[in-house]
Amino acid sequence: MSPVTIVLVYQSLLGIYGDRGNATVLSKRLTWRGIDARVVIVEPGEELPADGQVYLLGGGEDLAQTTAVRELTKDGNLFRALDAGAAVLAVCAGYQICGTTFTIGERDEVVPGLGILDVETRRGDVRAVGEILYRWTKPDGTTSLVTGFENHGGFTRLGADARPLGVVEKGIGNGYDHSEGAQQGKVVGTYPHGPVLARNPELADHVLELALGYSLDPLPRPAIDVLRRQRIAAVSGQPERPER
Amino acid sequence: MPADLTIPRSPHRLPALVRARLAVALAVGSMAGAASRVAGRGSGASIRGQLMMRIAPDALANLLPGRTIASVSGTNGKTTTTHLLAAAVKAAVGADRVVTNADGANLHYGIASALAVAPGRDVAILETDERVVPDVVRLGRPAVLVLLNFSRDQMDRNHEIKSLGRGWRDALSRAGADGPVVIANADDPLVTWAARSATKVVWVDTATSWTQDASLCPECGTMLTRTNGRWACPTGDLVQPEATWRVDGDAVVDPDGTRWELGLKVPGAFNVSNGACALAAAAELGIDPEAAIRGMRTITSPAGRYATAHFGSTTARLLLAKNPAGWAEALPLTTSGTVVLAIDSAAADGRDVSWLWDVEYEQLAGRHVVATGPRAQDLSVRLLYAEVEHSVVPDLAVAVAGHTDPVDVVATYTPFQRLRKLGGLT
Numbered sequence: 001m002s003p004v005t006i007v008l009v010y011q012s013l014l015g016i017y018g019d020r021g022n023a024t025v026l027s028k029r030l031t032w033r034g035i036d037a038r039v040v041i042v043e044p045g046e047e048l049p050a051d052g053q054v055y056l057l058g059g060g061e062d063l064a065q066t067t068a069v070r071e072l073t074k075d076g077n078l079f080r081a082l083d084a085g086a087a088v089l090a091v092c093a094g095y096q097i098c099g100t101t102f103t104i105g106e107r108d109e110v111v112p113g114l115g116i117l118d119v120e121t122r123r124g125d126v127r128a129v130g131e132i133l134y135r136w137t138k139p140d141g142t143t144s145l146v147t148g149f150e151n152h153g154g155f156t157r158l159g160a161d162a163r164p165l166g167v168v169e170k171g172i173g174n175g176y177d178h179s180e181g182a183q184q185g186k187v188v189g190t191y192p193h194g195p196v197l198a199r200n201p202e203l204a205d206h207v208l209e210l211a212l213g214y215s216l217d218p219l220p221r222p223a224i225d226v227l228r229r230q231r232i233a234a235v236s237g238q239p240e241r242p243e244r
Numbered sequence: 245m246p247a248d249l250t251i252p253r254s255p256h257r258l259p260a261l262v263r264a265r266l267a268v269a270l271a272v273g274s275m276a277g278a279a280s281r282v283a284g285r286g287s288g289a290s291i292r293g294q295l296m297m298r299i300a301p302d303a304l305a306n307l308l309p310g311r312t313i314a315s316v317s318g319t320n321g322k323t324t325t326t327h328l329l330a331a332a333v334k335a336a337v338g339a340d341r342v343v344t345n346a347d348g349a350n351l352h353y354g355i356a357s358a359l360a361v362a363p364g365r366d367v368a369i370l371e372t373d374e375r376v377v378p379d380v381v382r383l384g385r386p387a388v389l390v391l392l393n394f395s396r397d398q399m400d401r402n403h404e405i406k407s408l409g410r411g412w413r414d415a416l417s418r419a420g421a422d423g424p425v426v427i428a429n430a431d432d433p434l435v436t437w438a439a440r441s442a443t444k445v446v447w448v449d450t451a452t453s454w455t456q457d458a459s460l461c462p463e464c465g466t467m468l469t470r471t472n473g474r475w476a477c478p479t480g481d482l483v484q485p486e487a488t489w490r491v492d493g494d495a496v497v498d499p500d501g502t503r504w505e506l507g508l509k510v511p512g513a514f515n516v517s518n519g520a521c522a523l524a525a526a527a528e529l530g531i532d533p534e535a536a537i538r539g540m541r542t543i544t545s546p547a548g549r550y551a552t553a554h555f556g557s558t559t560a561r562l563l564l565a566k567n568p569a570g571w572a573e574a575l576p577l578t579t580s581g582t583v584v585l586a587i588d589s590a591a592a593d594g595r596d597v598s599w600l601w602d603v604e605y606e607q608l609a610g611r612h613v614v615a616t617g618p619r620a621q622d623l624s625v626r627l628l629y630a631e632v633e634h635s636v637v638p639d640l641a642v643a644v645a646g647h648t649d650p651v652d653v654v655a656t657y658t659p660f661q662r663l664r665k666l667g668g669l670t
């Protein structure tokens with residue numbers, strides 16, 4: 001069987017917050033289970049593989065966002081891969097560019113996104129910088145806490161086709177309400193980087209299961225449980241998500 | 245106009261009122277500084293400077309003029325480069341004419357504090373925080389400004405590194421013909437973009453290999469291309485400048501083509517790059533390279549970097565790494581079988597430890613790592629995924645104790661300072 005291909009999309013543009021770590025986490029979680037996996041790093045100007053199983057988009061600055069949208073649209077293989085059943089995890093700026101529109105620059109110029117998530121991003125009234133904790137509703141209806149660090153100036157509003165990933169307990173998240181992130185089909189967008197999958201193995205396995213179409217065996221790693229407890233405890237002193 | 249250090253200048257005599265306010269500030273600040281050292285909080289100089297800036301907010305504007313100033317900035321290497329340049333200048337003109345903020349206190353108040361206690365010293369070699377460069381250029385009219393590099397650091401505070409570069413660029417174009425001669429790292433696109441607005445630039449090819457932070461043209465946003473180690477914007481609006489100074493292995497080649505073996509006591513290719521910038525800056529100050537290098541070779545452990553400390557029976561070498569570019573330099577310098585890595589996320593370290601995933605800890609496979617500091621567990625998970633064998637010892641003092649063989653310790657800023665204290669180096 002050919003290895004599961006994890007595509008790190010435009011690392012030098014969309015990877016300023018350690019988001020490459022999400023690729024490391026996904027590939028290790030497969031190989032530790034005896035499933036062959038490989039990470040393919042693609043830079044702008046290079047063609048994206050169309051047959052990957054997971055595509056990762058990370059954080060980046062304004063200019064990087066518009067460049068990424070332009071290059072991905074020109075390339076087209078991300079859309080082909082989605083049609084073929086691939087999953088996308090998009091974080092922070094990567095999440096914003098998956099939407100229909102977002103704003104850039106001092107003058108809040110509205111620019112089109114990739115349109116693979118029914119969300120719109122506009123400049124928020126505060127910059128969200130700090131630890132974030134949200135309660136993620138899993139596909140089976142149970143919930144799990146997601147911990148991470150958010151750092152973004154945009155607020156995101158969900159349209160009818162996207163559903164929020166979770167409810168914010170600490171931090172800002174999508175910003176306009178208590179929601180955080182969005183999922184639509186196999187596209188998952190979320191604000192925390194950190195990288196988010198390092199602290200949240202259940203979310204990592206959720207992305208893998210979306211891509212593979214079958215459920216994975218548990219993979220206990222006590223070091224990660226300790227880290228989760230520490231980070232969740234660290235934000236407990238933080239005020240509840242402020243009303244606005 | 246090139247700086248002429250052969251004729252000592254006299255720093256401006258301060259107006260009586262300013263002098264009186266500074267004296268009060270210094271007196272109050274010295275007490276507070278001593279108290280804070282006793283309490284083990286921060287550098288005394290910074291506390292003194294903070295109080296001084298509150299009592300005399302225009303202190304910097306009064307303390308800078310009348311001196312010949314060289315300012316050194318950039319994300320990584322500014323402390324070491326400042327030490328190298330100060331040593332070069334001292335070797336040429338005598339230590340008693342030179343003032344420098346050797347402890348790395350590089351914000352307004354740190355600089356003011358260093359200057360205030362050295363009223364008669366007419367040559368100032370100033371490590372300058374990236375955000376403070378515009379004020380030093382405006383208020384101090386430095387003769388020389390060394391711009392080393394830009395990389396991601398403390399993204400929780402500086403959201404876009406380009407805005408720092410824009411601050412430099414605007415300050416230099418406002419200063420116009422009165423502006424400094426800029427010693428600029430031509431390998432760094434954002435430094436190049438910022439330095440271009442200066443009236444005179446001396447370009448240094450530092451042979452830098454770190455490119456992760458510079459992928460887009462700062463001028464137009466197009467992807468930069470790299471061919472044969474040289475970067476360029478395909479639109480042609482920004483290309484790597486021809487350097488007159490260049491790093492060649494352990495040596496520096498000057499504009500006349502003369503090779504200078506630096507023979508520095510600080511390790512690593514990164515410090516050869518820093519040395520090249522210091523040497524070019526010294527030359528711009530009229531200092532003979534031979535004298536400059538003689539001075540630079542006296543530097544062994546600038547502000548504790550690369551210093552050997554003793555913790556009980558443990559002998560440890562201390563390395564500082566503040567961001568992915570810094571870790572990429574520091575990790576290959578480690579040679580010990582057991583390596584201690586100390587991670588914190590206090591304000592001075594950056595509150596976000598995501599950068600752990602941009603560091604190639606995989607290269608430590610086969611050695612034993614002791615993860616320590618308040619964010620040791622974050623490092624532990626990173627090492628787990630890097631498949632590096634390690635133990636977690638959150639307490640710094642415990643982590644460095646009891647090693648029979650010498651160990652290399654790599655630390656972020658806050659644990660680095662704590663280790664210097666614990667090891668009796670400050």
Ligand SMILES: [Zn+2]
Pocket residue numbers: 461462463464465466477478479480481482
């Ligand atoms: Zn360009």
